[in-house]
Amino acid sequence: MKTTRLPQWAILFCLLLLPSAYAADYLGHQLDGQVLTVRTDEGNVQLTAWHSEAFAVHYQPTGVKQLPSFALAGKPESVMVSLTDKGDELIFNAGDIQAHVRKSPLRVRFYRGTDYIGGEERGLFNYDGLRGFRFALQDDEKLLGTGERVVGMDRRGERLPLYNRASYGYGDNRTEQMYYSVPVVMSSHKYMLVFDNSASGWVDLGKSESDVLQFEASAGRTAYLFTAADSFEDLLLNYVRMTGKQPLPPRWALGNVASRFGYRTEQEVRDTIGLFREKQLPVDAIVLDLYWFGTEVKGTMGNLAWHKDSFPAPEKMIADLKTDGVQTILITEPFVLTSSDRWQEAVEANALAKNLGGEDKRFDFYFGNTGLIDVFNPVAQDWFWSVYAGLKEQGVGGWWGDLGEPEVHPYDAIHTLADGTKASADEVHNAYGHQWAAMLAERLQQADPDTRHFIMMRSGFAGSQRYGMVPWTGDVSRSWSGLKPQVELSLQMGLTGLAWTHSDLGGFAGGEVFDQEMYVRWLQYGVFQPVFRPHAQDNIAPEPVFHDERTIQLLRPYLNLRYQLLPYLYSMAFENSQTGLPLMRPLFFDDLKQLENAQSYMWGDAFLVTPVTAAGVSEVTVQAPAGIWFNFWNGTRYQGGQALTLASPIEQLPVLVKAGSFVPMVKAVATTKDYSSAELTLHYYHDVSVKNAAYQMYEDDGKTAGAYDKGLYELLNISASVSDELVIELARDMPSAYQGAPTQRQITLLVHGVEQLPKQITIGQQDAKQWAYDSQKRLLTIDFSWDHQAQRVRIK
Structure with a gap:
């Protein structure tokens, strides 16, 4: 007899129709301050009024292991709450929104006054190896968020993995899984949902069932956050009020950052900065990739100490650079190879994740046989911080955390949390980079509370912005294909609080022949993205100073413009630190018809930027929002609310300025030290x-x-x-x-x-x-x- 196997979603759908799918019934409730606890026949459900427009909802099924929240920051704001028992439902009022808790079967929905905003379709489902939530979708809703993906702006109808994973050499081809799979969804109905679960899983945005948004995980915390607002700007503010605000970075972070894979010697570092000065191009920092601790790509990861043959006097080098207004940023990785100088030290310090037998977990990956630092374990944090502390004493000014997905994370690696809880790799995978940043930010703040810190990380979670996270879009292809999706990636990340997302300018991976036009267009765009950092494999130099005079002439005005705009950029950064507003802003904030526009964006409130992402382009069509606009380069006035065709010779990136805008500028300087x-x-x-x-x-x-x-x-x-x-x-x-x-x-x-x-x-x-x-x-x-x-x- 022939049988037909149903797809996973169909099986799950059938299971959810059964009473055992946490169709819990009400037994009682208790209000304690801003926390409503509802007792059910399957366990407690806790609703916390986090502020007047946000709730944290935590289902606690009996006998189900729970992990701490990684998304929530600090404590709830003080709000006046009220509770009304209507017989068949409880109405928990936080001020501006209310949670309506239906008693049987239990379901939570959210309202503003009498207006429905959004809510659970059935609430929690929980089976062995599968748990999560189902939320009802309305027909006209569009959905955004979920982190770095190349799938388009409106992500409704997608089913996407929640598992941070490297994506080497990607371009504009469809890419569903990348470095930041952030479990945050924004609705065009102006609410946000956060799946407060760090385990591997999926988010189904109406693909399996068109009217259901479903979060799924293999294990982990059964909780979510909900917030709503009257505008998208206020919605982002409400989100960061729950998950934490990005601290203002040092001003130098807005300057030009020299970076490559990688500088092999101290002399090469000095010569590179010297060339910037000789060519009269500004620069504020230099990033040292893994050659600072070894001469080979493989076999040395984990050394995390200067290779003295290549860098004989690192402290003097760092001091000299700092005198010249240049900060030194070092790469670090969470892998300690068994062949590295620190392997035994890490083992003795109990710094590594364990295997199922309680021994240090060892495994092979590209760089060699390795262990993984257990950044969740306070003991391991102490050891890892001791490495950073020594480098900080030497004057290192910024930190780059690479491979922090982690790039390889065996399912049977066991981590120890601060409260002693043991968690498998799959339970905490998506919070690894987040916890690494938390450890580093908190220890830096303790060691030097009066100084701002710079932490660049390749992976993170909801709320990572509160640790000063500076994300980038990973190992992008060095090609036009790599440039094309960069606006989409940064805009989507900005909607989840990670507003400092930027790209390796010029592209990172591959490329055998220098494409001047592509390179110039990418760096022109870089002036109007959060961090200006050309970075690439060094078969072709990523730094403009190593290219021909024509390339330098094309780019010099743009690098100078970046520095001239510092008052404007810095004020944007401050606004982000206070409100969560991203630096790169999607056009749909003011016009929902532009929701799927990933070709143009607002750079702050004043600039409308449209990067050139194809070869041989002499003009670009821009969908200008309503109002009056001025060409930034020549002052030409345009009526908005229509498609505008702008000339775009190689010397000119299409940039418009909105009427009514103030733009403060200063004279260009060689470094922000002279600002x-x-x-x-x-x-x-x-x-x-x-x-x-x-x-x-x-x-x-x-x-x-x-x-x-x-x-x-x-x-x-x-x-x-x-x-x-x-x-x-x-x-x-x-x-x-x-x-x-x-x-x-x-x-x-x-x-x-x-x-x-x-x-x-x-x-x-x-x-x-x-x-x-x-x-x-x-x-x-x-x-x-x-x-x-x-x-x-x-x-x-």
């Missing part, structure tokens, strides 16, 4: 259609941790209003002076879009003395000194 905003060029893009505009520029010393909370900052509040005249107002808020704060500023105000020669310009009560008008460019230039008292510029 100052005492001479400030302030661009305003004026149009009569914009009656009121406002902007806030943030400044501090660029290095002190918690400067804002300590009051060691200044905010320049700048506004514009239009009636029968254009009025621009400047004011400063500075609670306490910080090191390097300007006592006054020399302002060059550039007003774009001025249609005719002004009749009068006044600054305060006086006529302006230094101003000029260019009728062809429709550009008004006004120079004046500002003593930081409230000032008003009137243009009639």
Whole structure:
């Protein structure tokens, strides 16, 4: 007799129709502060009002192992809650949203007033080797998030693995599984769901059943987070209020970072930075890949100590670089090879994950026979930190955690959590890079609480941003195909809080012949992404200084522009640290019709950027949002709300600026060490259609941790209003002076879009003395000194 095997989803669907699929019945409840505990015949369900628009929901089935939350940060905010028992359901009110808990069978749904937002279809399912949640989807919902994937912006209809995994040499071909499989989904209905489970699993976004969003895992915590808001901007703020805010990085992180696989000697490092200075290209940091601790790719991973033949005087090298304004960033990996110098040390320190017999787990992978550092175990953390502490004492300024998926993670590797709980690799795999970053960030903060730290990691989890995580998009193909998906990847990561996601500029993997056009286009785009870091296998140099003079001439204005824009970039970084707003912002924030647009994005509030991702392109079509827009390069005015065709010669990346935008700039410098905003060029893009505009520029010393909370900052509040005249107002808020704060500023105000020669310009009560008008460019230039008292510029 012939039998037909049903697919996994069909079997699961049938099982879920059975009462045993956690169709729990209510037995009682208790409200303790902001925590509602519902007792059922299958265990407790705990709902915590995390803030007025968010709930943490934790199902606790009897006898089912639970792990700690990796997603949640700190403690709930203090909110006034109320509970109403309606007989067949409980209504738990957190303030702005409510959780409706149906008693039999138990199901949780979320409302704003009487308006349904979203919620469980049946709630928890739990079988041996399979557990998770099912949420109801409405017909018109679109779904985003889930981390790094090349599958398109709207991810509804996809079934995607939740298992962090390297994706070497990927391009614009469909790629479902990459370095960050973040279990966070954002709905076009303006709510977010977080599967607070670190185990390997799947997220089914309406593929198996069109009206069901399903999170699945092989084991782990049976919990999720829910938050909602009236706008996408507020939704991201609500998300980071639950999972943690990204700390403001040091200012130098916004500068040019020299990087390759890799610098083999101290002399090569010095010569590379020397060439940047000789070619008059700015640079702020240099990344040393694995050759800093060995001469070979294989066999030395885990040494994590300077190879003295290649780097005879590392401390002096680091000090000399720092004097020149250049930070040293070192790669580290969580693998200790049995052939490395530290193998026995790691074994004796009990620093490695164990096998099922309780011995150190050994296995083979590309680099050799190895063990894996158990970053979950406080004892192993102590040993790993001792390595970092020694390097920090030598002056290392930044940290790069590579292969932290982990790249190879045997299923039978056993980890020990802080509370002594044992967990298999599959139970905690997706939180490995997250926990590594947590260990490093927390120990760095303890060792040096007044300094901001830079931590670049190849893998993470929901909430990793709170540890200062700087992700990148991995080992991308060095090709046009590799460049094309980069906007999609960064936009999607920004929607899950990981707003500093960037790419190896120029591409990393492969490539036998230097493609000047592709390289230039990728680095042009890099000016408008969070971190400017060309990086590649060194068969072709990733650094612009090693290329021909034409390439350098094409790129010099862009590298200088990156530094000229530092006040704008730094203010964006500050805004992200306070609100969770990504630096790269999708166009659908203002127009849902643009939800699937991964060709263009907003860079902050002012810039609309459209990278050139194909060869031989001389013009680009941009779907401009409604409003008035200006060409950044020549000032041409455009009416938005339509497709615009922009010229894009090799010298010019298509960039528009929104009318009503302020863009502060400074003179280009060789390094952020020389940065100052005492001479400030302030661009305003004026149009009569914009009656009121406002902007806030943030400044501090660029290095002190918690400067804002300590009051060691200044905010320049700048506004514009239009009636029968254009009025621009400047004011400063500075609670306490910080090191390097300007006592006054020399302002060059550039007003774009001025249609005719002004009749009068006044600054305060006086006529302006230094101003000029260019009728062809429709550009008004006004120079004046500002003593930081409230000032008003009137243009009639």
